[in-house]
Amino acid sequence: MERRRLVIIGAGPTGLGAAWRLRELGERDFVVLDAAPEPGGLARSFRDERGFTWDLGGHVLFSHYPYFDAALRAAVGDDGWYHHQREAWARMYGAWVPYPVQNNLRHLPREVLLKCVLGLVRASRGGAGRPENFAQWIDATFGAGLAEVFMRPYNFKVWAYPPESMGWSWIGERVAVTELERVLTNVLLEKDDVSWGPNNTFQFPKEGGTGGVWRAVAKRVGPEHLRLGARVSAVDTQRRVVTLSDGEELRYDALISTMPIDRLLSVMEPRDELARTAASRLVHSSTHVVGLGLQGNAPPSLATKCWMYFPEGNTPFYRATVFSNYSPAHVPDPKRYWSLMTETSESPQKPVLAARLVEDTIQGAIASGLIESRAQVASVWAHRMEYGYPTPSLERDAHLARVMPALEEKNVFSRGRFGAWKYEVSNQDHSFMQGVEVVNRLLLQERETTLVSGR
Numbered sequence: 001m002e003r004r005r006l007v008i009i010g011a012g013p014t015g016l017g018a019a020w021r022l023r024e025l026g027e028r029d030f031v032v033l034d035a036a037p038e039p040g041g042l043a044r045s046f047r048d049e050r051g052f053t054w055d056l057g058g059h060v061l062f063s064h065y066p067y068f069d070a071a072l073r074a075a076v077g078d079d080g081w082y083h084h085q086r087e088a089w090a091r092m093y094g095a096w097v098p099y100p101v102q103n104n105l106r107h108l109p110r111e112v113l114l115k116c117v118l119g120l121v122r123a124s125r126g127g128a129g130r131p132e133n134f135a136q137w138i139d140a141t142f143g144a145g146l147a148e149v150f151m152r153p154y155n156f157k158v159w160a161y162p163p164e165s166m167g168w169s170w171i172g173e174r175v176a177v178t179e180l181e182r183v184l185t186n187v188l189l190e191k192d193d194v195s196w197g198p199n200n201t202f203q204f205p206k207e208g209g210t211g212g213v214w215r216a217v218a219k220r221v222g223p224e225h226l227r228l229g230a231r232v233s234a235v236d237t238q239r240r241v242v243t244l245s246d247g248e249e250l251r252y253d254a255l256i257s258t259m260p261i262d263r264l265l266s267v268m269e270p271r272d273e274l275a276r277t278a279a280s281r282l283v284h285s286s287t288h289v290v291g292l293g294l295q296g297n298a299p300p301s302l303a304t305k306c307w308m309y310f311p312e313g314n315t316p317f318y319r320a321t322v323f324s325n326y327s328p329a330h331v332p333d334p335k336r337y338w339s340l341m342t343e344t345s346e347s348p349q350k351p352v353l354a355a356r357l358v359e360d361t362i363q364g365a366i367a368s369g370l371i372e373s374r375a376q377v378a379s380v381w382a383h384r385m386e387y388g389y390p391t392p393s394l395e396r397d398a399h400l401a402r403v404m405p406a407l408e409e410k411n412v413f414s415r416g417r418f419g420a421w422k423y424e425v426s427n428q429d430h431s432f433m434q435g436v437e438v439v440n441r442l443l444l445q446e447r448e449t450t451l452v453s454g455r
């Protein structure tokens with residue numbers, strides 16, 4: 001039986017981050033296993049039969065870590081990137097409102113604007129007490145008007161769960177909050193205010209979509225450390241053995257897993273009923289990506305837009321990205337084609353009729369003014385991810401507090417978007433660094449910070 005000091009399940013950003021650091025430290029006794037035929041996990045890209053490239057939803061690289069930046073530069077090269085100015089918009093009341101909506105209310109109809117401003121004024125008086133859930137946080141932060149016209153409907157479309165069932169400790173820099181004076185100034189001086197946020201500029205790989213980055217990282221890790229098409233079907237923590245679906249066994253000293261934590265617990269022996277039950281109560285939503293390859297050129301209204309939010313009911317999708325604006329290589333011929341990539345969430349509380357989704361997406365694109373007619377559609381690409389968003393449910397942290405220590409006792413380190421189930425640290429940079437930091441902990445006894453403190 002093959003034996004490795006470290007076995008890593010998953011060649012997504014987390015597993016590759018761990019592998020990258022292991023190589024850097026001169027450690028050679030490890031292997032990364034992934035069920036998929038390509039590295040990248042949720043950050044993979046696909047090319048459809050007509051030659052359009054698609055990501056698994058709008059992936060924007062913006063980083064909190066110099067280490068991550070340096071690794072990606074080393075893998076892709078300095079010249080392998082486009083640098084984009086973020087242009088994000090919301091489609092509301094038939095108008096394009098620059099993001100963040102609360103700073104650009106002047107684009108809304110007057111009576112809606114008034115409702116939003118009055119709500120903000122009332123909310124600014126305070127007195128609501130500490131919010132108990134995300135819904136209360138929305139109301140207290142944005143006031144009733146903005147909550148009604150944007151925050152509540154949009155967040156339900158994204159998360160697929162009611163905000164009453166979600167916590168709000170994950171928010172941090174993720175949601176633009178509001179300064180009343182700034183809002184009023186922008187309204188009265190008719191000013192657009194679009195500079196908010198950590199990702200107001202971002203870089204995108206010139207070739208291969210987001211997945212091109214992770215293919216390049218995997219190449220640097222080295223094929224001798226990667227086994228693709230290798231699905232883990234069982235983990236025996238007593239014998240420290242991982243079994244693959246073809247029956248092959250691999251022995252490990254320590255296991256780093258990035259597969260969804262509920263699935264990991266369900267294939268782990270001996271069974272740990274407490275941890276298994278806690279993991280099964282973690283909540284997630286699924287994501288459908290529908291890509292539309294389109295004939296002609298993007299209309300002037302979309303020519304420089306990056307992504308757009310759709311809070312209203314006339315589209316199934318909550319977000320659409322003009323993916324051809326990120327790189328001309330995303331379409332077979334940039335003179336003749338452009339492309340839109342949409343994301344629709346699904347959960348037991350927000351079911352999606354998959355058989356209708358492509359048609360609903362095309363109709364939604366027409367209804368919201370993205371395209372004029374279905375005759376423009378040259379190619380359709382549809383993909384469903386069972387695990388899309390790790391939901392910050394109210395009970396999430398209590399469940400994680402049972403699961404994570406129980407795994408570590410067994411020398412299993414579960415990290416990454418669904419390995420650690422912390423939305424607030426589950427972007428590509430965070431995930432990669434979770435992998436790096438767990439290796440630093442195992443080999444150098446350093447403290448992990450991303451998972452613990454979000455930084």
Ligand SMILES: Cc1cc2nc3c(=O)[nH]c(=O)nc-3n(C[C@H](O)[C@H](O)[C@H](O)COP(=O)(O)OP(=O)(O)OC[C@H]3O[C@@H](n4cnc5c(N)ncnc54)[C@H](O)[C@@H]3O)c2cc1C
Pocket residue numbers: 009010011012013014015033034035036039040041042043056057058059060061062230231232233258259260287343385387388389415416417418419426427428429431
């Ligand atoms: C819709 C959407 C939009 C996003 N937008 C952004 C964004 O704008 N910016 C950003 O930085 N990030 C974004 N992300 C997050 C990004 O995709 C994640 O940060 C990243 O992919 C998480 O990496 P990971 O390695 O933790 O997990 P994953 O990417 O999920 O990788 C886990 C790997 O484990 C493998 N695996 C699972 N089970 C097994 C098994 N039994 N045996 C072997 N292998 C297994 C899978 O095949 C997969 O390759 C987005 C994600 C989604 C879904």
